Amino acid sequence: MSDETAMMTEPAVSQNISNGSNGVVQALLTDLYQITMAYAYWKSGKMNDPSVFDLFFRKNPFHGEFTIFAGLEECIKLLKGFHFSKSDIEYLRTAMPPGTDPGFFDYLASLSAQDVTLEAVPEGEVVFPKVPLITITGPLPVVQLLETPLLNLVNYASLVATNAARFRMAAGPETVLLEFGLRRAQGPDGGLSASRYCYLGGFDGTSNVLAGKMFGIPVRGTHAHAFVTSFITLNDLQTRNLKSKDGSKEIDFVSLCLTYKKELSSVIDFLPDQTIEGELAAFISYACAFPDGFLALIDTYDVIRSGLPNFCTVAMALNDLGYKALGIRLDSGDLSYQSNVVRAKFVQIAAHYSLPWFERLTIVASNDINEDTIHSLNQQACNLCEVTSHTQPIIQGHTINCYGIGTHLVTCQKQPALGCVFKLVEVNKKPRIKLSEDVEKVSIPGRKKVYRLFGADGTALVDLLQEESEPAPEIGKRVLCRHPIQESKRAYVIPADVKLLHKVWWKDGQVGENLPSLTELREKTKLSLSAVRQDHKRALNPTPYKVSVSSSLYTFIHELWLESAPIGELS
Numbered sequence: 001m002s003d004e005t006a007m008m009t010e011p012a013v014s015q016n017i018s019n020g021s022n023g024v025v026q027a028l029l030t031d032l033y034q035i036t037m038a039y040a041y042w043k044s045g046k047m048n049d050p051s052v053f054d055l056f057f058r059k060n061p062f063h064g065e066f067t068i069f070a071g072l073e074e075c076i077k078l079l080k081g082f083h084f085s086k087s088d089i090e091y092l093r094t095a096m097p098p099g100t101d102p103g104f105f106d107y108l109a110s111l112s113a114q115d116v117t118l119e120a121v122p123e124g125e126v127v128f129p130k131v132p133l134i135t136i137t138g139p140l141p142v143v144q145l146l147e148t149p150l151l152n153l154v155n156y157a158s159l160v161a162t163n164a165a166r167f168r169m170a171a172g173p174e175t176v177l178l179e180f181g182l183r184r185a186q187g188p189d190g191g192l193s194a195s196r197y198c199y200l201g202g203f204d205g206t207s208n209v210l211a212g213k214m215f216g217i218p219v220r221g222t223h224a225h226a227f228v229t230s231f232i233t234l235n236d237l238q239t240r241n242l243k244s245k246d247g248s249k250e251i252d253f254v255s256l257c258l259t260y261k262k263e264l265s266s267v268i269d270f271l272p273d274q275t276i277e278g279e280l281a282a283f284i285s286y287a288c289a290f291p292d293g294f295l296a297l298i299d300t301y302d303v304i305r306s307g308l309p310n311f312c313t314v315a316m317a318l319n320d321l322g323y324k325a326l327g328i329r330l331d332s333g334d335l336s337y338q339s340n341v342v343r344a345k346f347v348q349i350a351a352h353y354s355l356p357w358f359e360r361l362t363i364v365a366s367n368d369i370n371e372d373t374i375h376s377l378n379q380q381a382c383n384l385c386e387v388t389s390h391t392q393p394i395i396q397g398h399t400i401n402c403y404g405i406g407t408h409l410v411t412c413q414k415q416p417a418l419g420c421v422f423k424l425v426e427v428n429k430k431p432r433i434k435l436s437e438d439v440e441k442v443s444i445p446g447r448k449k450v451y452r453l454f455g456a457d458g459t460a461l462v463d464l465l466q467e468e469s470e471p472a473p474e475i476g477k478r479v480l481c482r483h484p485i486q487e488s489k490r491a492y493v494i495p496a497d498v499k500l501l502h503k504v505w506w507k508d509g510q511v512g513e514n515l516p517s518l519t520e521l522r523e524k525t526k527l528s529l530s531a532v533r534q535d536h537k538r539a540l541n542p543t544p545y546k547v548s549v550s551s552s553l554y555t556f557i558h559e560l561w562l563e564s565a566p567i568g569e570l571s
Ligand SMILES: Nc1ncnc2c1ncn2[C@@H]1O[C@H](COP(=O)(O)OP(=O)(O)OP(=O)(O)O)[C@@H](O)[C@H]1O
Pocket: 331, 332, 333, 334, 335, 336, 337, 366, 367, 368, 369, 370, 373, 376, 377, 380
């Protein structure tokens, strides 16, 4: 098997741990202030000060109450390859002020992530504000240098995975979701990351071919309007013949289509001379190229008068040769109304020709679709009796069973960034706190352990942060969970199950855990979300999930807070 074939058949990137999926991810992909701070740490003799940093966010995106953690594998790869090359050092000599001590560059050249330990919540887990997603320990300047690339790797990955998960929840488990965002993504890397993390968040496939090759994501697609408009008459077709699926005959496919067009005009009620000939030619051409995968974009001219009749014509001719068409795509207009009209016509054909599968053909919808559009489509009422002569009263919002989504998904138009931050919580074994006028921004100091406590029904009740030395909460034993800031907010919880959220992923220069494949991460996301109560996940005004601290950690935070805040004097 060639290397290329291997990459396509093995969805996991973890086998290839030595290379991040993006060559741009490297030690220099950082903010200048990390290098200047590293210099000042070095000058102050703080090179070996043991430090602990937490990476966390303060607010869930998209007015939601949950977030999917993603990007961890890339963080581990960053650590694995972390070093400054000769040319990096040469460049930094020019970027730093002329008086910089040359010894600093020797120090930088000697750095690696050998002495760094990274603990984190597993990738694909549902996470909540204030919970350290990653806790990273190691020599102060080295961990400081990692701030920007780690934030870069986690922020967009988690944001777009969460966006994808929200689209999945809106569309329901059965609807096929395809990511079509490459053309609208924030650059080539944005496009690749979007494809990868949308798949993790619950999408079924991508149109991005490179993402298919690199990450093993199923690649899917239809065709564009240009393909339809490039045909003007049936004379544009160079080959008119098509072989049957079993190879037993080859017939004049164009003539067969023309016969069906006439016949169908009375079955599904259309005027044959109103259909556009170039469109029929385009569909015939595509069907001859992909007789087993025929899916047509039917809105180039007129869905009802031309696109749909032309599609049904070609699909029925294919059926005579033993092929089953896949379906249609709608890319404009009222998607609810049109999908219902199209479905009703499919139902009529299915009944007329006794072809039950025709009723279930795929209807793909695209065109600027966002989460709210999907919710709205689900809620619309449309009586199929009103739009067709079909006798059965089927009332439903739409009959779309696949969405192709680009712009809103990959650009995260509803909220373009997740606000993960990276805060020092301990140095030289001393806890550190970052104060703020905004109490919600006060950091939680010290090394902590994070537990998720579950109720008897298997859903998550609360995340509990404890001091490292405290014993773990026990199943069936009451534990006091306190709001980290507001004194009066507290609750006793008797957990039916307790899960320690962090695992060690990188230690002593080694990858600590087996890294899951992308398909496993996708499953993990689904499972993790299923343990979150519905009211935390609903689209409108969801209930906040409780993230709390133990009594002991509460006291510790507030003592350190008082110790660190200067007392004002009024005169
Ligand atoms: N039934 C529906 N309910 C809610 N939103 C819908 C419905 N049908 C379509 N939409 C959305 O309405 C918007 C229609 O946009 P717009 O008017 O620009 O497109 P169009 O005129 O139909 O197509 P185009 O301009 O691409 O030919 C799209 O964002 C689409 O996803």
